[in-house]
Amino acid sequence: MTIYLLRDEFKTAAAAIDGTPSEHIIEADGVVLGTLYVRDMPERPPGWVELFAELTDASLFNHVRSTAALYITEASGRLFALAFGSAGNVGARHR
DSSP: OEEEEOOTTOOSTGGGBOSOOEEEEEEETTEEEEEEEEEEOOOBOOGGGGGGTTTSOGGGSOOBOOEEEEEEEEETTEEEEEEESSGGGGTBOOO
16 A cells, blocks of 8 residues: 655545546545545456466466555545555546
């Protein structure tokens, strides 16, 4: 997990997101805690399979699928993003 302090120009969680990941408001006891943005990633072989591609049959290896997520919350008047999985693929504009 990685934590980012979003640039001050982003005043809302939605402003920090590119694209259209699914959006989920996270709340407890009627209080909004933050927003979770989630994007499913396509199936693909693991990156390390390339090491053996020329030496063995690639069908030996399964494909993997992951989910990228970014949780954005406010603290002390600033937005913070917690990245899970391949969160760069969620579409965050935090840099």
